[in-house]
Amino acid sequence: MVVRNLGNTVTRDVAIAGGGVIGLAAAWKLGLGGRSVVVCDPDPGRGAAWVAAGMLAPANEAFFGEELLAHLLLAGAARWPRFAAELEDSIGSPIGFEPSGTVVVACDPSDRAALDRLLEFRQSVGAESARLNASECRRRIPALSPAISGGAEVPGDHQVDNRLLVSGLLRACRDAGVEFIAERVVAVELDRGGSATGLRTEAGTTIAAGAVLCAMGWRTGGLGGVPPAVWPEVRPVKGHILRLRGPEPIIPRTIRGLVRGRACYLVPRRDRSLVVGATVEEMGDDVRVQAGAVHTLLDDARALVPGIDELELSECSVGLRPGTPDNGPYVGWTEVPRLAVAAGHYRNGILLAPITAEALGALLDDRPVPGELAPFGASPRSAADRHVGTGR
Ligand code: GLY
Numbered sequence: 001m002v003v004r005n006l007g008n009t010v011t012r013d014v015a016i017a018g019g020g021v022i023g024l025a026a027a028w029k030l031g032l033g034g035r036s037v038v039v040c041d042p043d044p045g046r047g048a049a050w051v052a053a054g055m056l057a058p059a060n061e062a063f064f065g066e067e068l069l070a071h072l073l074l075a076g077a078a079r080w081p082r083f084a085a086e087l088e089d090s091i092g093s094p095i096g097f098e099p100s101g102t103v104v105v106a107c108d109p110s111d112r113a114a115l116d117r118l119l120e121f122r123q124s125v126g127a128e129s130a131r132l133n134a135s136e137c138r139r140r141i142p143a144l145s146p147a148i149s150g151g152a153e154v155p156g157d158h159q160v161d162n163r164l165l166v167s168g169l170l171r172a173c174r175d176a177g178v179e180f181i182a183e184r185v186v187a188v189e190l191d192r193g194g195s196a197t198g199l200r201t202e203a204g205t206t207i208a209a210g211a212v213l214c215a216m217g218w219r220t221g222g223l224g225g226v227p228p229a230v231w232p233e234v235r236p237v238k239g240h241i242l243r244l245r246g247p248e249p250i251i252p253r254t255i256r257g258l259v260r261g262r263a264c265y266l267v268p269r270r271d272r273s274l275v276v277g278a279t280v281e282e283m284g285d286d287v288r289v290q291a292g293a294v295h296t297l298l299d300d301a302r303a304l305v306p307g308i309d310e311l312e313l314s315e316c317s318v319g320l321r322p323g324t325p326d327n328g329p330y331v332g333w334t335e336v337p338r339l340a341v342a343a344g345h346y347r348n349g350i351l352l353a354p355i356t357a358e359a360l361g362a363l364l365d366d367r368p369v370p371g372e373l374a375p376f377g378a379s380p381r382s383a384a385d386r387h388v389g390t391g392r
Helices: 021-032 067-078 080-091 109-124 134-140 162-175 217-222 291-304 306-310 349-364 371-376 380-385
Strands: 011-017 037-040 102-106 130-132 151-154 179-181 185-190 196-201 206-214 235-245 254-259 262-268 273-277 312-323 330-333 339-343
Touching (some): 021 037, 021 349, 037 206, 067 080, 102 134, 109 254, 134 151, 217 235, 262 291, 349 371
Parallel strands (some): 102 254
Antiparallel strands (some): 130 151, 185 196, 196 206
16 A cells, blocks of 8 residues: 555554665564554665675674674574564565575685684674584585685574565555555654654655654664754665576575685575675765676685576675664664664664564563663664674
């Protein structure tokens, strides 16, 4: 259902600015819980999560100095099997959730030393892994290059088909009665007392709501109507990603690799496509596909799996991750009454969508959010107080 002009006569329980994976997961769960929900986005489901690889990787996304974030990622991963089953039940079709683990490999001996240090840190935060020598890696993934110098089995890092996921969430939202307005939100509306009362779109539509959620990814700071200092700091972090395709699946499950110090991943899909990613570039909101980035990704991927040379290169795309100063998200009420934020999930939006949706339900019910998410509140004060990372 697409509603274009709601006017001011009806007040929804919740108005959500942003129909990315976070906004959609929240809308679905809130709608299922009996709330009236409206989502405003000119192109819902087509943000960073559409471009992504869909890895659910609490271990491989845990980095030195980010212990609190690592615990959040593990808590996020624990929600996934149930979330996937509920969504598949609701829409009656699969979303490509594959709880098949990940093999992580090192290209040369210095990559191996770096990987060993990372695995030790990851084990210290509770992310399981088991070291493998090169031939054990190749027994699991025969297409791996004979030149790799070893790796590890990471049993808790899985994947979901990101495009089936967001399409499924859109359907599930509509089935749960969520309304969509295909317009860009430009401002939060406030009452005289300074509490949020709704959203205003570029086309002049005003949506009145009891609570407002901003889930606009890297665009979060761009909403008017409130002082800019209300918004936590979120910036675009560019990522190139490729899709390849062949007559047969070239690898049976996800591989992550370190290639001369650079990270690379290869994620096979049931439809025989292979997702290869991703660059991490501080280029502002630049969405150009650049030849050098495509070249680097292909070069690194073929160092791990030389057979990709035979595949068709079917897509080169760019996504803008919502990055934050400490790589952790912001989920909670802002200093404006009735205005919440859920943004800045950086490399982990898909992984953290279920726990974020759960937290937003709790906020609206005046219940505490899951403990692992509690340090990642949305007010500038909580952002200054948290020490979850040193950047990467
Ligand atoms: N989650 C992987 C990436 O952002 O590239």
